[in-house]
Amino acid sequence: MNKKPTIKEVAKYAGVSPATVSYVLNGVKKVSNETKKRVLEAVDQLNYYPDFTAISLSKRKSNLIGIMLPLIEDTPASVFKNNFYYTEFVSGVELVSRNRKFDTMITGVGNPEECRQWVKKRNLDGLIFLGLFPEKLYNEMKTLNIPIVLIDTYEKYTNLFSNIQVNDELGGYLAASHLIELGHKDIAFIATDLKSSPVDAKRYQGYKRALQETGIKFNEKLTYQTYDITFEHGKKVAEEILKSEQKPTGIVTVSDVLAIGIMKALQMKHIQVPNDYSIVGFDDLSISEYTTPSLTTVRQDIFEKGKYAANLLINAIESEDVEHQTVELPVELIIRQSTKAL
Amino acid sequence: MNKKPTIKEVAKYAGVSPATVSYVLNGVKKVSNETKKRVLEAVDQLNYYPDFTAISLSKRKSNLIGIMLPLIEDTPASVFKNNFYYTEFVSGVELVSRNRKFDTMITGVGNPEECRQWVKKRNLDGLIFLGLFPEKLYNEMKTLNIPIVLIDTYEKYTNLFSNIQVNDELGGYLAASHLIELGHKDIAFIATDLKSSPVDAKRYQGYKRALQETGIKFNEKLTYQTYDITFEHGKKVAEEILKSEQKPTGIVTVSDVLAIGIMKALQMKHIQVPNDYSIVGFDDLSISEYTTPSLTTVRQDIFEKGKYAANLLINAIESEDVEHQTVELPVELIIRQSTKAL
DNA sequence: TTAATTTAGTTAACCGGTTAACCGGAGGGG
């Protein structure tokens, strides 16, 4: 209906040229106080606010940041993969970007070309990559010439891009140490993929360090990989454990989701947690306090991670800063009901 | 680096004017096959793809749809409110909008003015409102002149906007009927807010109908309202129930989240589910299969709802269709372990 | 006093597309 006013209308109302209005609004060139006042008055009267599309076209800057998620596929199953994690993270990003006058777009990633087109088509000012992506994509990123923040990424890229990590090694260490203190000696480690996931690998290191420091012999047979993070995959690995000859009494996992799946599978076979098995999760998702038994876990503040990522990214965008920063957020052991002294 | 080519460069390469390239690409004006071929060839050679910002400016059409969420506040608690629901929904929207060459933006809503500015600034082509918003916002919407899809909204707006509902009445009916069949007579109903939430109100109607049809007297005292959907609020209402004189044996809730909170609170007091209380949830979130006991619930396909919403919206955008559609998606009772014959 | 510089503002090109208006040539009708 009542179309929003353009800068020209504001200019006419204030009796100046459009350029002057632009200068006042951007504060990039000196304008007399008198004129400035008139322009601001006009802006106020007409309820003017600039058209980001136009700004984007002329400045090549969109006030838009993109979040890349590794996979949002058609099948519900894979959409939900990790979904708790994603939501909390995205909420954090959205919050700070909104406060800082940026808008947020989300997409699943296809190939590198698709990614580049997305950025170029929309003039994206910055990008957050959540999780792990095909190698080719990282090369593509460098040619994009916009600030990029990587979350939970490969070690080798931490010098090339800003990135946010969590003290994963310590997390693994805390989880294992907790079980050891409770008297456990046969402690399984459940990862998704130790080769491809650096996050898992570091937690694994921490786990091994805890064993070593207390003189417990590391047993390869107690390491499992699920290759995916779903409740279902947790269930499957529990069955493997039950079939194995080397039975653990304690289980360290890389995700609450996996831990919950494992607990469920055990309980369905009337095996008790924590009486028969002690289980430690990772993340401290909101659900983890409400499972039965509630889950002992290594907490990381995912929401905070999202906020941090957005601030880091927008700082880089606004300051044209080329420094790459590596940030490590803390972890904390939360002891609940799923672990118990042997 | 190697800047992406503009339409002018494509035109030069093909030996035609930019206008012709535009006509070929948009198929809006007749172009000879010969020329068309040359243009397409040039597009291919130069790897041209159009700049959406420019298109957006000249066409006043952005290929962008917005999702409005009721509240994403600073406190983690409120961010997570409903988060499972949001994620699944947003995933669905993202999937189809990406397939249909649209991009998706998400934001929390502030006041109506903020909403209007968001739409205008970005030239948004359509909007999805998930949940309930302040009354003033709905008036604002109508003046926006873009297609809008409302999800789970007030009855009175269903003629004014396209909207997607679920058969909530049936859902409430199924939940209550299930408990009645199991021999329960004292059945509590846990809503968030019966006055302001039409969704809850309809489920409540279904619940009452089930009672009535089987000749069970409705007892007002068995109705509870939590005013929010969090695990914590579930816990609180469980404590209220335990303090009440009118103890139910069955509990119908409007959300799995609430149901899980209730179960947890009961179990912490060593009260057994389903032995002492039978509980029915609503939604069938992915977690609900993995609680202990697993949750009997009324399933709605939230992911599907998101896909449906996006398709409806984009259809409206592309066809300039002014018809408002009301869609009702089915519900289904999923019987698991949290309910048991009395 | 005059030239040089600073100040405050305007003009106009530009960002990368779209599209209404225009134009020259071929074909058809009277």
Add this chain to the structure above:
DNA sequence: CCCCTCCGGTTAACCGGTTAACTAAATTAA
């Protein structure tokens, strides 16, 4: 043979801002 229409294309204005280059007036320096 002339006029009209249709076809296939081009030209140029426009979308709503930004900003380099310019200008006129005021101030400063010589």
